[in-house]
Amino acid sequence: MGVNLLWLVPGVVGGSEEYTVRLLHGLADLGATDLEIELFALDDLRRAHPDLVARFATHTVRLRGRAKALRVVAETTWLPVAIRRRHLDLVHHPGGVVPLGRGGVPAVLTIHDLQPLDLPENFSRIKVAYLRAMLPRSARTARVITTPSRTAGERVAERLGVPVDRIHPVLHGLEPEAFAAAPAAEVDRVRAERGLARRWILYPVITYPHKNHVTLVRAFAALAATHPDVDLVLTGGEGPAEADVVAAIAACGAGGRVHRTGRVPRADLDALLAGAAAVAFPSRYEGFGTGVLEAMAAGAPVVAADATALPEVVGTAATLVAPDDVAGWASALAALLDDDGLRRRRIAAGRERATAFTNRAGARALADAYRAAADRPAGPPDSEGGGAAG
Template sequence: MKILIDATGVQKEKAGVGVYAKNLLDHLTCNAGDLEFFILAQDDDRELDFGGRPQITMLWVPARFFRVLALRFLLEQIYLPFLLLKLKIQVVHSLHYAFPLITFGTRRVVTFHDMTFFTMPEVHERIKIIYFRTFMRASIRMVDQMIFVSRSALEDCTVLLGLPHGHASVIPHGKGEEFRSDYPASRLRAVREKYGLKERFVLYIGTIEPRKNLSRLVEAFAGIARLDSEIQLVIAGKMGWKAEGLFARIEQLELASGIVFTGFIAEEDKAPLLAACTVFVYPSLYEGFGLPALEALACGAPTITSNTSSLPEVVGKAALLVDPTSIEDLQAALERVLSSADLQGELRQAGPERASHFTWEKTASLTAQVYRSRKSQ
């Protein structure tokens, strides 16, 4: 059975959708069985190169096509249908919303990661809102199967757009094997020294953008820092859009000396950094899944996260849930965890057990079942 996976919408820097794409492709292709895969990807993203494996063919397209939306449209709507016809593809799986409108009988599968193009349009560029809303609406009528990464995202789509019965599957993300809680003390010390961190620190990992609600985290941390000058706030991740306001607020609060920005951290440092932190905070206003929260649990990091969207679904009872719009709620949760060694211990035990239910092997297996279910239709 021939499957073409369109990974061209994946960003080169591996955050969110990129982590999903890399791990899904890795686990799908390491044991392809009766499936033959053709992977369409940008030519500057060699982390997605699985072409050395049996039954895998890589199809590279110039990355410059994706800097201009009009060129991307031509690739998705002219070149991709041509490939489907030429290669006699039976299922095409688009990993990032947009899909070919003409497929010559090839069945379509699309992954929806969240509904922010509808629920939070202010966090996207206007042209992208128009582009992706168009495809998301069309998916309801034209796609054979939609994959949602959480039940929350599925419910949002059902409310906003409506979904035919049996038209969608919920297939959660997994966590990599490197996310574990048994790193030796020497490795934790080394990662603290590398990034200039104190023994005790509050950690956030993710893109720096308004949706992640970091301004309220900074406000909550200001209250903590007034009581404990030895605690640091560490913000690790790439700069997103509209990040300037966060830095201005930090200056106003005179917190610059207590906050460390690491930038986009090396992949090999991410798990040890999570294992080393005193508490991990993920106060996002909206998530389709919330992979950083899952990875933090896997590393045994005492975790505080939002009581909204998919996050309660991911963390279960293994983390403290707060109202992300309440600075007081955030600060109270931080104070509670930082002041209680017993609570930290309970959360460090509960996290890895909860995270063990989410694996990329399971994600890949359930996705392959979707492909095979198309075969019988």
């Protein structure tokens, strides 16, 4: 079978890149003798993920990843020809839609979430219109649909009318090294280099509108006066909500204690997680929430939004708060800062919860989804397909 990675622009498509690459490595580790997998990708994949390319037969097309129109063309011209030449039984499309002209081969589709349909105000009108047309067609075309959480799968069934027996949750997972907290010396180094207070609250995401930084900044302002030894650290690059976040920080009265780091090296992020007094995730919308899982594995107590997939991920291991409840966020964070016993319990529960999510389990679920698709009758013809969603 083939895996269509023409949508995967390294360093641009975000968490879906990490999820997909990690699962493919997991499939290789499984060593399933009934699955022979080939990759179809941009040439950039060889440079960004040489270790992945080394594990699979890989066919690439020389296109610049940011040239979206050319990628769409490649998916509707080069890809079908390459698929037919390889005589594949199935093709997996992890990028969210099934391309037009899929080469007459049955499809497996991954839908990471339906945010463009559920929160259209966060996207361009062109993208929303495009996905409103293409997502339902792709869902009807695919024999099997995988989603990164059960919550996302339920939403796909509800919004797109997909029978639940065609939806296979393939959850994010961690490798064992994710549970190795950064050494105390590394935490001290990062704290000194960044000029942080003795304790800090961390939110490690780009400033997208749905990530809801403003609520967290306002909650921090509410507890800053009573907790003078605590800073707020916001890592991640600038997104479409950057101006709103900057304005909220300027108005909060504690802006000097809000640290904007931009993107940080992985070693620094690990140290920030390991040393955090709390990690906050007030996001309004998540198909899964990998950052929450990584925080729990690193031994950080978590406060998360009671929204979409986050409750599924954290279970009872974190404090849940309504996304826009500023007073609730201030109270939940203050409780972790003031109660060492609660903090220790949250850390222990989070670590235990994180052990339930392994990349090996995700890879097994994906392999089972492939096998289920191979056993299903053929889907509708190519006219039901869409184009690249990247």
